[in-house]
Amino acid sequence: MATAAVSSGGISDQLFVSIKLECPRLDELGLVPHVFGSHPVAGSWDSSKALPMEQEEAAVWGLSCVVPSHHETLDFKFLLKPKGNSSQCIVEEGPDRSLVCGSSEVETRNALFKFDDELGAVECKVFVETEILSPFDLAASWKAHQEHLQPRVRGAHDVSMNAESESRAKNGFASGLELDLEKYVVPTPNMGSGVVYAANLTENPRSLLTTGISSNILHNSIKGDASPNLYASANKGADGRHVPPQEEQRAIFVDRGVGSPKFARPTNETISMSNAKFDSEAKDMPAAEGAVAAAAVADQMYGPKEDRKLAIVLVGLPARGKTFTAAKLTRYLRWLGHETKHFNVGKYRRLKHGINQTADFFRGDNKEGVEARNEVAALAMEDMLSWMQEGGQVGIFDATNSTRSRRNMLMKMAEGKCKIIFLETICNDKDVLERNMRLKVQQSPDYAEQTDFEAGVRDFKERLAYYEKVYEPVEEGSYVKMIDMVSGSGGQLQINDISGYLPGRIVFFL
Numbered sequence: 001m002a003t004a005a006v007s008s009g010g011i012s013d014q015l016f017v018s019i020k021l022e023c024p025r026l027d028e029l030g031l032v033p034h035v036f037g038s039h040p041v042a043g044s045w046d047s048s049k050a051l052p053m054e055q056e057e058a059a060v061w062g063l064s065c066v067v068p069s070h071h072e073t074l075d076f077k078f079l080l081k082p083k084g085n086s087s088q089c090i091v092e093e094g095p096d097r098s099l100v101c102g103s104s105e106v107e108t109r110n111a112l113f114k115f116d117d118e119l120g121a122v123e124c125k126v127f128v129e130t131e132i133l134s135p136f137d138l139a140a141s142w143k144a145h146q147e148h149l150q151p152r153v154r155g156a157h158d159v160s161m162n163a164e165s166e167s168r169a170k171n172g173f174a175s176g177l178e179l180d181l182e183k184y185v186v187p188t189p190n191m192g193s194g195v196v197y198a199a200n201l202t203e204n205p206r207s208l209l210t211t212g213i214s215s216n217i218l219h220n221s222i223k224g225d226a227s228p229n230l231y232a233s234a235n236k237g238a239d240g241r242h243v244p245p246q247e248e249q250r251a252i253f254v255d256r257g258v259g260s261p262k263f264a265r266p267t268n269e270t271i272s273m274s275n276a277k278f279d280s281e282a283k284d285m286p287a288a289e290g291a292v293a294a295a296a297v298a299d300q301m302y303g304p305k306e307d308r309k310l311a312i313v314l315v316g317l318p319a320r321g322k323t324f325t326a327a328k329l330t331r332y333l334r335w336l337g338h339e340t341k342h343f344n345v346g347k348y349r350r351l352k353h354g355i356n357q358t359a360d361f362f363r364g365d366n367k368e369g370v371e372a373r374n375e376v377a378a379l380a381m382e383d384m385l386s387w388m389q390e391g392g393q394v395g396i397f398d399a400t401n402s403t404r405s406r407r408n409m410l411m412k413m414a415e416g417k418c419k420i421i422f423l424e425t426i427c428n429d430k431d432v433l434e435r436n437m438r439l440k441v442q443q444s445p446d447y448a449e450q451t452d453f454e455a456g457v458r459d460f461k462e463r464l465a466y467y468e469k470v471y472e473p474v475e476e477g478s479y480v481k482m483i484d485m486v487s488g489s490g491g492q493l494q495i496n497d498i499s500g501y502l503p504g505r506i507v508f509f510l
């Protein structure tokens with residue numbers, strides 16, 4: 001168990017806390033671990049506001065957070081919720097865990113969850129890493145990671161800036177907190193290694209999945225539930241410690257390795273709303289909340305409320321880098337602080353229709369195939385819109401969406417619910433395409449059971465040819481076209497009817 005004094009010095013240091021839970025059974029049981037606790041960011045002991053941990057590996061779940069050095073004692077507990085059902089949960093047994101101010105000591109005893117049926121109990125290993133960081137550690141960490149060095153702050157490594165802006169920021173940070181978001185580099189998703197297929201990391205189709213565990217092992221944990229171990233009382237502190245009101249404290253939550261910050265938004269207006277800079281006069285702002293602090297500014301979306309929900313709808317033939325781009329954009333937007341999710345229609349299709357569809361399934365004149373594909377696309381869109389209604393901000397909708405009629409369907413579904421921007425990826429470079437196609441056959445679950453690699457490539461090329469026959473480039477609505485961006489010949493971006501703060505950032509990023 002690590003212990004360190006949290007000293008502030010001139011610039012307020014922060015405590016980076018990375019919590020991991022390891023248990024192979026959670027995934028089997030369809031359970032997602034969450035953290036909830038006394039801090040408002042952790043839901044003020046309201047289990048419905050618990051923070052979901054992110055699945056990092058099959059059996060490992062993580063959540064990272066950055067708390068200012070002057071944070072008060074933070075008590076917390078783990079709880080389990082079934083996937084897609086946030087109203088039920090099982091809270092871990094035993095006393096609260098505490099993150100005490102002035103110390104980075106955190107309880108690492110195993111987390112024990114008891115069910116009241118034949119499943120008995122589930123025990124998870126708990127790992128906690130803490131590290132005191134300066135405002136720049138977060139930023140420098142990713143840079144080190146990117147250069148294949150050990151990141152200084154493990155788990156906070158997807159924030160980076162180039163050397164020029166780093167030194168600029170170092171000089172100006174203490175007084176001005178001026179970080180140039182344009183200089184941040186977001187890592188590319190882990191693809192190409194053959195280990196991770198980005199589509200597999202996208203949202204699980206909630207409309208197609210059952211929880212996988214019997215409902216009687218789960219409990220309703222809404223306030224007032226009689227079950228003693230399910231709900232830690234609202235104004236808690238088994239030890240009587242004070243639970244701070246919502247406004248009292250700030251913390252920055254960072255989603256595991258991706259570093260996506262979730263902000264407990266400051267209530268005072270220390271952040272300039274009109275540009276991506278912090279008010280250098282702000283006395284109230286903790287001296288620095290890490291490099292991610294600048295992202296708080298980026299979290300401001302202008303315009304009418306309905307415009308605050310944004311759907312980025314990918315368009316493009318297979319093997320044009322849609323999933324890759326979607327994954328990268330997801331990371332970027334999360335890092336900026338926007339609740340972002342990536343919905344991959346291929347994942348829905350595979351779940352509903354299996355992984356062994358041949359090229360024939362994708363023929364434009366295969367009525368059943370087209371209907372089946374439209375059906376799963378509609379399901380994914382519904383899931384995305386429901387998630388937005390629950391508070392999600394930016395949904396990235398990843399499919400070929402290669403015909404106008406499909407896109408019309410999506411636009412209709414989105415009417416009055418969110419704004420749509422089409423993001424079309426076009427690639428005409430034969431060499432790039434050949435490489436991409438082979439990579440797809442290597443990585444896509446669609447070919448996982450195909451033992452003859454070349455036969456897989458032939459099937460994929462056939463699929464592609466069917467798509468080409470019916471493909472209609474985007475000419476409607478708001479769109480961004482990325483043309484030959486990886487061909488080495490420069491590439492270009494075409495933009496139509498894009499306005500607003502966040503769309504602007506997205507275009508910049510692309």
Ligand SMILES: Nc1ncnc2c1ncn2[C@@H]1O[C@H](COP(=O)(O)OP(=O)(O)O)[C@@H](O)[C@H]1O
Binds near residue numbers: 427486
């Ligand atoms: N803008 C792009 N144009 C062409 N290929 C790209 C682009 N971006 C990434 N790629 C490459 O395309 C490969 C296939 O990408 P993927 O995202 O699975 O395609 P899609 O989702 O369009 O079927 C990736 O391995 C990546 O290296």
Ligand SMILES: O=P(O)(O)OC[C@H]1O[C@@](CO)(OP(=O)(O)O)[C@@H](O)[C@@H]1O
Binds near residue numbers: 344345400401
């Ligand atoms: O229904 P459309 O829009 O074709 O898009 C979804 C399809 O895109 C595909 C096209 O090959 O992409 P993915 O690479 O994401 O798996 C299929 O898996 C998926 O069924």
